[in-house]
Amino acid sequence: MKESPQDVVTAPYGTWSSPLSAAEVAAGAAPIFEAKFRGEHVYYSTKFPEENSRTGLVRTSLSHPGAGERILPETFNIRSAVHEYGGGAWALDPLSEVICFVNAADQRVWQIIPGRSPHALTRDTSGLVRYGDLHMTPWGLLCVREDCRSTVRERAIVLITRHGTTRVLSRQSHFMAWPRLSPDGRLLTFIGWEHPNMPWDATSLWVTDLQASTSGRVCGVLHGVSGAATSGEGVSLLQPEFSSPTTLRIISDHTGQWALHSLDLAEAIAASPAPRPVAWTTEDLRPVLDTGAEIGGPLWQLGATWHLGEGDEIWAHSQSDLAALVRARTTVPTTASATDLDASATDPGAAASTVETIATGGSIELHDLGRTHVLLTLKSPESSGALCAVDRVTGEIREIAVERLDAHDDYYSRPFTRRLGGVPVVIHPPHNPRFAALERERPPYLVVAHGGPTGQATADMSARMSYFASRGIGVMEVNYGGSTGFGRAWRERLRGQWGIVDVDDIVTAVKALVADGLADPKRIAISGGSAGGWTALSALASSDVFACGTSYFGVTDLMRFIVDTHDFEKHYVDGLVGAWPEAQDELFSRSPIHRTTQISVPVAIMQGDRDPIVPPNQAAQFVDMLRLAGVEYIYRLYKGESHGFVRTETIIDSLESEFRFYVDVFGIPRSRRHP
Numbered sequence: 001m002k003e004s005p006q007d008v009v010t011a012p013y014g015t016w017s018s019p020l021s022a023a024e025v026a027a028g029a030a031p032i033f034e035a036k037f038r039g040e041h042v043y044y045s046t047k048f049p050e051e052n053s054r055t056g057l058v059r060t061s062l063s064h065p066g067a068g069e070r071i072l073p074e075t076f077n078i079r080s081a082v083h084e085y086g087g088g089a090w091a092l093d094p095l096s097e098v099i100c101f102v103n104a105a106d107q108r109v110w111q112i113i114p115g116r117s118p119h120a121l122t123r124d125t126s127g128l129v130r131y132g133d134l135h136m137t138p139w140g141l142l143c144v145r146e147d148c149r150s151t152v153r154e155r156a157i158v159l160i161t162r163h164g165t166t167r168v169l170s171r172q173s174h175f176m177a178w179p180r181l182s183p184d185g186r187l188l189t190f191i192g193w194e195h196p197n198m199p200w201d202a203t204s205l206w207v208t209d210l211q212a213s214t215s216g217r218v219c220g221v222l223h224g225v226s227g228a229a230t231s232g233e234g235v236s237l238l239q240p241e242f243s244s245p246t247t248l249r250i251i252s253d254h255t256g257q258w259a260l261h262s263l264d265l266a267e268a269i270a271a272s273p274a275p276r277p278v279a280w281t282t283e284d285l286r287p288v289l290d291t292g293a294e295i296g297g298p299l300w301q302l303g304a305t306w307h308l309g310e311g312d313e314i315w316a317h318s319q320s321d322l323a324a325l326v327r328a329r330t331t332v333p334t335t336a337s338a339t340d341l342d343a344s345a346t347d348p349g350a351a352a353s354t355v356e357t358i359a360t361g362g363s364i365e366l367h368d369l370g371r372t373h374v375l376l377t378l379k380s381p382e383s384s385g386a387l388c389a390v391d392r393v394t395g396e397i398r399e400i401a402v403e404r405l406d407a408h409d410d411y412y413s414r415p416f417t418r419r420l421g422g423v424p425v426v427i428h429p430p431h432n433p434r435f436a437a438l439e440r441e442r443p444p445y446l447v448v449a450h451g452g453p454t455g456q457a458t459a460d461m462s463a464r465m466s467y468f469a470s471r472g473i474g475v476m477e478v479n480y481g482g483s484t485g486f487g488r489a490w491r492e493r494l495r496g497q498w499g500i501v502d503v504d505d506i507v508t509a510v511k512a513l514v515a516d517g518l519a520d521p522k523r524i525a526i527s528g529g530s531a532g533g534w535t536a537l538s539a540l541a542s543s544d545v546f547a548c549g550t551s552y553f554g555v556t557d558l559m560r561f562i563v564d565t566h567d568f569e570k571h572y573v574d575g576l577v578g579a580w581p582e583a584q585d586e587l588f589s590r591s592p593i594h595r596t597t598q599i600s601v602p603v604a605i606m607q608g609d610r611d612p613i614v615p616p617n618q619a620a621q622f623v624d625m626l627r628l629a630g631v632e633y634i635y636r637l638y639k640g641e642s643h644g645f646v647r648t649e650t651i652i653d654s655l656e657s658e659f660r661f662y663v664d665v666f667g668i669p670r671s672r673r674h675p
Contacts, residue, residue, distance in 0.1 A: 010437050013443040013472035013520075014668035016435040019409045020470050022659075024284065025463045026651035031403050032165070032377050032387045034144055034303065036092050037062070042400055043071070043099070044367075044387055045078055045090060053077055053646040057090065057101065058401070059114060062236070062373065065400040071099065072113050079104035082132030082146045082155075082301040083175070083568040084612055084643075088303025091141065098162070100141050102131050107143065109134075109160060113536065121164045125149065133177055134303035142169075142179045144302060144464040159191055169216060172206050173463045175199070175568070177302055178238075183243050186211045187219075189240045189248060196571030197225060199500065200454055200484065200491065204233025205250060205280075206264060212273035218515045220268030222280040224252075235270075235282055236488075238296050239306055241345070249309060251296040254282040257487040258296025260316060261285035289328050289355065293320035298454040298484050313392070315366065315374050319485045320458060321417040321424060323364040325390065328355045334431075342514035342661055349662040358395045362415070362459035377403075379460035381414045405464060412467035415459045420512035423505045424479040424486060427518075428465040430472050444523035445511055446667050447546070449532035450478045453494060453502060456485040467655060473662060476513060480505035480535070498576035499590040500539040507543050522665040523547055526659070530614060530643065532553060537592035537622075540599045548665040550604040550658050553614050553643055554620040558587040559593075564615045578672065593618075596625040602632040604661045607656045608641025634661060 027049050031057045035044035040062050047053050048070075054077040060068035072078070080102045088353055090101035097113045100121065107130040111120035121141075122131065130146040140161040147154040156178045157170040170176070173192025177199065180189050185531035188210055193203040207220040224235030238251040238258065239385035263285055268278040289295065294307050295316050305317040314328040361380035368375040373389040378397075385403035390396070428587040430443045437443065450457045457477030465475045479486065480496025480502040494501050506526070514521045526549040529534040533554015540549045555561050557575055562580055565572075571579070578586050588594060601627060616637065626633045636657060637649045645651050663670060 002043040005435055008591070011180060011472075012668070013326055013430060013441060013463060014663060014666060015051055016430075016470065016472040018408075018411050018432060018433045018467070018470035020408045020463070020467055022652040023648075024408065024656040025467050025655060026648045031385070032401065034088075034090065035367040035375045035377070035400075037368050037373070037375060037386055038092050039261060042387075042389070043092060044401060046401075046403075049648055052367060053648065055089075055104075057099065059401060062398075063397070068244075068401065069114070072101070072118070074102075076118060077104040077285045078102065080130060080134075080567075081107055082130045082144055082302060083239060084566045085301045085568070086132055087301030088133035088135070088143075091136040092105070092135050093162075097140060100136065102134070107131065107591075107645075109143070110659065121160060133179065136551060137181050137185075139181065139185055140167075141183060143377065144176050144179065152528075155252065156288070157188065158636050169210065170206065170208055172208075172218065173204065178240055180240060180242060181240050184245045186245070188216075188271070189242070191237055191240060194225065196574040197234060198454075198569075198572055199238070200236050201575060203237045204252075205237050205240055207248075207268055207277075209269070209272040217273050218277045219272035219274070219372065220278040220280060222266060222282070224231065224254075224265070224282075224510065235297070236324060239304070243309055245665075249288060249307065249314075249458075250285070251306060251539035252282060252285055253294075253296065254285070255287075255290070256489060257290075258294045258306075259290040260288045260295050260314070260518070262288050273411065278599060288330060289314060289316055289326070291316070291318040291324065291326055291355070292316040294485055294487065295319075297456075298452060300452070300454075305366040307328040308366055308374065310369060310468070315369060317366045317376070318457075319366045321485075323361050323368075324357050325364055325374075326355055327357040327358050327392075327395070345505070347652075355535065356395070359397060362461075373398075378498070379458070381416065382461050383462055384412070384461045389643060389646070394582060394626055411470040412461050412463070412466040413475070414461065415465070417459050420516075421508035423509040423512075424483070425509050425513075426459050426477040426479075427513075428462065428469045428475040428477075429473045430469050430516075431466070432470045432472065433622070435472065442517065442520035443474045444662070444668075445474045445476055445510075445513065445525070446662065447524060449480065449502065449506060449526065449528035449535040450477060450483070451497065451528070451532045452536065453480070453482040453531040454484050454486075454491065455531075456483050458485075464655070468662075471659065473659075474519065475508065476519075478506045478509050494580060495575055498573075499534065499542075502535045503539045506539055507545055511544050521545070525549060525662050525665070528552065528554060531668050533614075534592065537599075537603070538595075538603060540603065541592055541595035542598065546662065548602045548604070550606065550661065551619075552606045552645075552654070553611050553619070554592075554605075555606060555614055556592045556618045558591045560621075561583075561614065562587075564617070566612055569613065593622050593625055596622070596629040596631060599626070599629070599631050602634075602661070602665050604658060605633060605635045606638070606645075606658070607636070607646065608638050608643065608650075610640060611643045613643040 057071040058068040080089040188208040204221040208217040365377040413431040529552035533551035
């Protein structure tokens with residue numbers, strides 16, 4: 001209900017009362033992860049907060065969307081653990097009513113037909129054999145398999161038949177993603193990469209001929225590997241998709257930003273089974289769609305989608321400060337001259353594209369291309385997230401399901417993007433319809449460093465950010481050097497400079513925010529999770545602009561991180577700081593655990609006791625060092641939580657504790673807070 005003007009109270013920032021509680025932030029969170037069409041039905045996976053935040057599957061209708069039907073029994077939780085971050089954990093069979101999914105507890109692939117009980121498709125290995133990036137084909141379920149039964153992780157592209165038999169198609173790379181079969185089933189393509197690269201550093205495209213005399217022989221490869229994670233000279237190739245039996249559409253950043261290209265496979269097919277595969281280079285890639293923003297992003301989770309296509313029609317998600325949904329047609333213009341037409345017949349790259357922007361927002365996730373509609377999740381400064389169907393002809397947007405059901409929309413801050421000191425930021429200003437600030441008072445601010453550090457802060461209306469903003473504490477998220485969405489050069493600024501460039505960019509943005517009169521320089525806090533926690537703690541140790549800071553499961557000790565962390569990120573630090581033992585001094589000196597004597601303000605530490613990525617010993621030992629250095633701190637260790645909190649009670653306690661921490665440090669009298 002909207003407040004009337006006479007209800008507005010003038011009160012200091014930080015004392016504003018808000019009905020947007022931590023319980024509402026936690027209970028209302030039902031993010032939609034993936035969605036697929038099956039005829040008129042729409043299936044999507046989402047969290048059920050009231051069921052311990054398990055991920056389930058919902059079926060609703062395109063023509064009559066509503067609450068939908070829950071498909072899986074409560075004992076099943078959809079989640080893949082491949083690369084620890086998972087992704088692509090379920091798929092629909094196009095030829096039947098069968099749904100395949102990965103169950104979190106045992107990591108087995110299960111099958112279910114709506115209305116019946118699920119049954120296992122793969123054998124029980126106590127969760128040591130995992131499956132992800134599930135993709136249904138007419139020949140069976142294509143997926144990435146990760147075997148953790150030995151000290152060395154073994155991965156393979158496998159095809160699982162409807163009867164549960166498994167065929168290994170490739171073990172070509174240490175890491176693999178996006179397995180796809182050509183429409184005729186002859187070719188397998190996928191993206192692979194090796195240590196020490198991460199998938200946004202350098203990847204390779206592999207094409208295998210499954211019908212060659214030696215089945216599974218590689219017939220073509222495009223290597224984007226630089227040879228060393230520290231060089232910054234690699235090419236990141238993402239999401240190959242067949243547009244015909246002999247053509248791929250693939251994302252590449254060799255031009256400076258991720259954009260869509262095509263690759264002709266005819267030569268490799270004709271040469272198969274030659275002793276040596278055809279070796280493509282980026283010069284063989286033909287431009288298809290470049291929006292000026294990034295069509296692509298960091299592959300933290302398998303199954304990510306940035307482009308969908310059918311025939312000459314392409315739908316793509318483009319991201320920079322804001323996100324855009326674009327529709328393109330790769331057709332020759334009707335006004336083309338005879339010379340132009342002749343050129344296009346021999347050079348596919350010469351064909352022109354008509355591009356339309358269909359929708360814009362803070363962030364977009366593409367899901368599926370149906371017969372009449374495109375499925376996507378759309379978030380904006382005015383909306384916290386909804387699953388939408390976009391008409392392929394008219395571009396009309398229809399809402400299918402919402403990610404939140406909030407009773408207090410009026411208390412949500414509407415974020416906007418800016419460049420402060422040349423650094424891209426997202427600002428969630430203080431906002432509460434019942435309160436106005438005191439004259440000439442500047443608001444306190446919470447500065448948030450996103451994770452990754454290859455993540456990106458987007459201008460999405462956020463319950464979490466609004467929890468602070470509705471109480472009179474503004475929030476600024478910073479896209480420091482290393483963030484995605486702004487081209488490879490911006491991403492590469494962090495190479496070898498983690499803990500330096502990210503901190504410098506954040507401090508630059510904070511000083512510009514203060515100089516513009518938007519924040520109180522004496523009441524600024526910093527917070528971050530995972531890699532953002534590292535940046536927050538590094539900023540406390542190397543600057544004097546923050547009154548306090550909070551780290552959620554943040555990296556504190558690089559030497560221990562290298563030893564303890566999982567395989568996917570085992571060499572991530574090589575490119576961010578340097579490889580051990582050559583960079584031993586830097587790894588030691590930049591670690592916040594060895595810089596606690598340089599921290600002079602209070603620190604809050606939030607940690608889960610089952611975190612496989614940043615193990616809890618990092619937080620525990622950091623707290624010990626804070627104690628020895630005489631630094632004031634609060635420490636919360638949450639049982640059963642992993643890397644990212646999911647339990648309702650944990651989210652409530654950590655959020656309320658963080659807010660009280662800032663109120664106390666900023667000197668905001670609790671007695672003056674209004675009911």
